[in-house]
Amino acid sequence: MRRGIILAIAILYSVLLIPAIPTQAQTTETNIWNGSLSAAELQDISENRVFNSPFCSYEPALLRTLHDPLGILTPAEFLTASTYDNLGEICVLRNSQGQFAEHENSLIYGYQGSPGLIKLLPRAGTGVFEYIPAPGGQYVLSMFRSAPQNNSGVLAYHPNWFENTSYQRQGIQQYIKHTTSGFSLRYGNGQSYYVTRDALAYSQNGRFVVVSRGPYIDKIDLQELTQTPLAYVTSPESTRLAISNDGRYVAYGKNTYLNVIDTQDCQQSYEYGSWVDTRQQSYDGCLISDNVGQILYDQGLLDPAQAYSLFRPYFSPAGSSLYVAVGRTEVGVNGLQWREYKITAEDYVSSAQGYLAIGDSFVSGEGDLRGGIWYEPGTDEQGDKSNFAGRNLCHLSRRSYPYLMAVELGYLSATGVSPASDGLFHSVACSGAKIHNIIGGPFGLVENDAPESAFGRADNQYRRIDEAQTLGLFQPGYRKQIDFFSEEEIVGEIRKGLNPEAITISIGGNDADFGGYLASCLLPFTCNEALQDSEENDWLGLRIATQKVRLTRVFEIIKRESPESRIYVHGYPQFINSNDPGVGSTINPACDPNVRLDQRERVVAAQGVVYMNQVIKAAAQEAGVFYVDVEDVLNGGRLCDEVDDNKDLYFNGITAGNDIISAGFCALRSGCVGSESYHPRPSGHQKYSEAILSQTNNLTAPMPEPQKATIPEPPAELFGQLTHSYVQN
Numbered sequence: 031m032r033r034g035i036i037l038a039i040a041i042l043y044s045v046l047l048i049p050a051i052p053t054q055a056q057t058t059e060t061n062i063w064n065g066s067l068s069a070a071e072l073q074d075i076s077e078n079r080v081f082n083s084p085f086c087s088y089e090p091a092l093l094r095t096l097h098d099p100l101g102i103l104t105p106a107e108f109l110t111a112s113t114y115d116n117l118g119e120i121c122v123l124r125n126s127q128g129q130f131a132e133h134e135n136s137l138i139y140g141y142q143g144s145p146g147l148i149k150l151l152p153r154a155g156t157g158v159f160e161y162i163p164a165p166g167g168q169y170v171l172s173m174f175r176s177a178p179q180n181n182s183g184v185l186a187y188h189p190n191w192f193e194n195t196s197y198q199r200q201g202i203q204q205y206i207k208h209t210t211s212g213f214s215l216r217y218g219n220g221q222s223y224y225v226t227r228d229a230l231a232y233s234q235n236g237r238f239v240v241v242s243r244g245p246y247i248d249k250i251d252l253q254e255l256t257q258t259p260l261a262y263v264t265s266p267e268s269t270r271l272a273i274s275n276d277g278r279y280v281a282y283g284k285n286t287y288l289n290v291i292d293t294q295d296c297q298q299s300y301e302y303g304s305w306v307d308t309r310q311q312s313y314d315g316c317l318i319s320d321n322v323g324q325i326l327y328d329q330g331l332l333d334p335a336q337a338y339s340l341f342r343p344y345f346s347p348a349g350s351s352l353y354v355a356v357g358r359t360e361v362g363v364n365g366l367q368w369r370e371y372k373i374t375a376e377d378y379v380s381s382a383q384g385y386l387a388i389g390d391s392f393v394s395g396e397g398d399l400r401g402g403i404w405y406e407p408g409t410d411e412q413g414d415k416s417n418f419a420g421r422n423l424c425h426l427s428r429r430s431y432p433y434l435m436a437v438e439l440g441y442l443s444a445t446g447v448s449p450a451s452d453g454l455f456h457s458v459a460c461s462g463a464k465i466h467n468i469i470g471g472p473f474g475l476v477e478n479d480a481p482e483s484a485f486g487r488a489d490n491q492y493r494r495i496d497e498a499q500t501l502g503l504f505q506p507g508y509r510k511q512i513d514f515f516s517e518e519e520i521v522g523e524i525r526k527g528l529n530p531e532a533i534t535i536s537i538g539g540n541d542a543d544f545g546g547y548l549a550s551c552l553l554p555f556t557c558n559e560a561l562q563d564s565e566e567n568d569w570l571g572l573r574i575a576t577q578k579v580r581l582t583r584v585f586e587i588i589k590r591e592s593p594e595s596r597i598y599v600h601g602y603p604q605f606i607n608s609n610d611p612g613v614g615s616t617i618n619p620a621c622d623p624n625v626r627l628d629q630r631e632r633v634v635a636a637q638g639v640v641y642m643n644q645v646i647k648a649a650a651q652e653a654g655v656f657y658v659d660v661e662d663v664l665n666g667g668r669l670c671d672e673v674d675d676n677k678d679l680y681f682n683g684i685t686a687g688n689d690i691i692s693a694g695f696c697a698l699r700s701g702c703v704g705s706e707s708y709h710p711r712p713s714g715h716q717k718y719s720e721a722i723l724s725q726t727n728n729l730t731a732p733m734p735e736p737q738k739a740t741i742p743e744p745p746a747e748l749f750g751q752l753t754h755s756y757v758q759n
């Protein structure tokens with residue numbers, strides 16, 4: 031978040047010409063940051079980005095205000111009783127508690143999926159109270175200073191922010207009210223834990239925070255609530271901090287000095303309730319590097335005759351690189367010019383191994399008509415639909431493309447084999463998965479008896495089936511999928527967190543409700559969703575377009591949670607031939623009777639796939655992950671393609687199945703529709719496997735650098751003004 035830009039600029043000017051003061055350093059060759067380093071000059075960056083969190087998502091934001099100040103305001107009235115002011119592109123931080131930004135020196139907040147941000151109700155009383163949200167994970171910290179001029183304040187911990195918020199109104203202004211939750215952090219002796227303002231930095235995943243309490247630097251693990259004292263520094267008011275996702279590496283510095291601490295063997299660490307106000311000049315086991323900023327001079331990237339200062343350091347997700355912003359003066363240019371540099375520890379060795387598949391039905395293998403044989407045990411269980419006891423319909427097929435690729439890559443011994451719990455391949459994909467089933471949402475887990483509607487919005491799609499299952503600790507569907515990166519105790523057993531070398535993912539189609547479109551179009555007339563300029567058609571386009579921002583965040587979070595992994599994102603294959611069958615005809619002669627889509631419906635379906643893939647590709651580009659194009663890999667075996675035998679098709683048409691797309695949905699000419707409908711057959715997954723391995727060089731292709739990407743323009747003839755206005759604005 032942006033804080034005290036004027037103050038920060040003043041500090042910068044004050045230190046530009048002061049000789050750097052080395053901290054108390056303990057050098058050792060076991061710290062990779064004392065080994066071989068390399069540096070690269072990246073791009074110019076704006077002052078605004080320098081003084082905001084490096085983990086911001088810069089995006090257009092809306093401020094929600096009331097247009098009707100009278101009457102009783104309920105949550106249900108907010109959508110209809112509000113107007114929206116466009117704030118332009120601002121820094122937005124997101125975690126599982128919601129989305130946070132700043133406007134006019136006030137925090138603004140929105141629930142996950144909220145169409146606008148609302149001001150936070152100011153706290154009553156004296157003093158200054160600031161919320162400091164993590165850029166990921168689930169935590170929000172706050173700092174209370176008894177007076178604005180104070181340079182330090184009491185740090186407090188709010189792990190359940192979302193559960194303690196409500197709508198509030200004062201006059202004509204609406205607010206989000208945060209009821210006091212969490213607690214102020216304290217030492218074991220009961221004294222408050224004071225930290226220096228503006229000397230606090232989160233890891234990108236939000237689990238760790240590094241703070242300066244005067245001249246002493248501490249690492250705090252927010253998940254375990256442990257305190258690890260690290261180092262003593264001089265002039266803490268100008269110290270810049272950073273911490274890696276695994277909490278191992280901490281960077282701190284000022285002027286042109288930047289040191290990195292390897293904290294893995296730090297000897298002093300305290301559980302909450304026993305925190306210590308320790309004040310030592312050094313801490314055993316905390317290995318402090320030499321000045322890593324020197325590499326910028328050694329490689330000729332900075333001029334030794336010119337004064338600089340290193341600002342806004344942050345680690346790459348794996349902790350192998352350190353990014354810094356460098357401010358410099360230029361003749362004839364007012365103010366400072368900022369450029370970003372990357373310093374890499376060349377001795378870093380990845381510990382990642384294996385391959386993990388995550389995603390929805392196009393990953394799980396939904397569509398295997400011999401699922402009774404090929405679906406993994408425990409993933410084809412009807413159970414009790416009223417409370418979801420014993421229910422799991424993830425439909426994870428051992429003939430899906432991840433299993434086929436695992437055989438090719440040597441992670442599985444043969445087709446049809448289930449992965450071992452301690453093996454190097456796992457698929458936790460689940461049919462029907464949406465974005466919140468991958469990264470989590472505001473409603474968390476549902477672990478007891480609950481109706482289908484509750485599981486529809488929960489992080490988990492199903493409850494855990496405790497009976498012995500082939501997949502054991504890696505049963506899909508009972509947790510959000512990124513939870514498999516973390517260690518968990520299950521029925522007395524410990525499942526180690528996965529650290530895969532490669533990840534494949536497909537997600538977004540269910541969030542755009544593409545299955546709902548197909549279900550609506552099975553009746554014996556052209557559905558409204560397929561009619562040009564209809565409201566339903568416009569909403570279909572809008573649902574696809576809005577996935578770009580959400581998918582970018584999904585891919586960024588996966589990078590954050592599994593920083594050493596190469597991530598390969600694929601779109602969706604064309605499942606139907608939309609070619610015009612000729613004048614006066616709406617049915618392609620090559621279409622099997624169980625396709626049940628007319629010409630216009632097929633065109634919209636095919637163009638919808640094209641547009642969905644464009645959106646996924648843009649999100650992958652912005653997140654810096656590898657996009658795999660599978661759009662045309664099943665051509666020649668799509669529905670309505672000319673084939674000698676329908677057995678040669680790569681896709682199912684409408685199937686009866688035992689899983690209904692929409693509860694109780696029965697089209698007049700289709701009967702009840704199974705969820706296997708319009709999904710690839712095992713022969714299609716074989717083509718999938720070949721295409722992904724080919725395009726990624728057997729899952730070894732390097733990751734691209736992130737590049738800003740706009741929401742793609744939808745086909746002009748397909749979607750209406752609502753969709754196009756959203757994309758353009």
